[in-house]
Amino acid sequence: MRQVWWKILTVVLLLNTFIAGFLITVPNVGNLEHTIRNSFFHIPMWITQFVMVSVSLIYSIRYLRKPDIKNDIYAYEYAKSGIVFGSLGLATGMIWANYTWGASWSNDPKQLGVAIALLIYLAYFVLRNSMPDLDKRARVSAVYNIFAYFIYIPMIVVLPRMVESLHPGGKGVEGNPGFNGDDLNVAMKWVIRPAYIGWVLLGVWITTLRLRVQLLAEKKSNSHFAS
């Protein structure tokens, strides 16, 4: 394993998240009771998705500046991981909502925005896989990926804050959904911030594994052409 220290950091941070996340005393907010501990697992999914698709955006821009097929593979794999974490965030959110908002789907602006954003990203995968020509595929999907990102951000970050929402951080509610100052006590903040880093690092770890396999396959198909 190359560069092992950040993988150890991932393990430590996530074990800390699980253990401390279950053991610390939490404030009683509304009807949340113990489910406020979901903050250590549900919110980091979205943070991780946000980081993954942002990295994907960077690689798509890099591809357009310098058409190296590696940039395309990086953009694709990071977007894919982003969607995996986004789907997990949606699923965990629905479980949580079922027991606190009364229904797993209540057309909350954030739920709707996320559903649309996920579909836009799924279209990216369909589009990318529909083209056999490698260079064309990379260029078109890079352009689409940039477009998808700038639809995704308003959908998930901007719009839900401009309307009334069941989520914290909606219209008329103070604070940020991730760092809601009033609802989280000091102990929770000390768990949730390392949790963000741990989950993001886990996302990067999984993505780099997939990337390394993809690059190996790429190398192999190239050596086929050469021989």
Add this chain to the structure above:
Amino acid sequence: MKKIILSFIYLFFSIIVLAQDSTVALTNRQATGLRAEGKIYVVLAVSVTILTGLFIYLIRLDRKISRLEKGS
């Protein structure tokens, strides 16, 4: 090999933390140990076990890919 040993050390850390908390839970009169507080610590043990298992799987996968990279 060093990494596998390290990951087991982290597993033991979690057990130490568990042991400390069962003493805190003794304040509950009837349920003791992992059975205290509505048996929530059982959930903790299960999720930490799953997490550790996933980490071991991920580390092994990582090493396998490293070997492939060296071979090619």
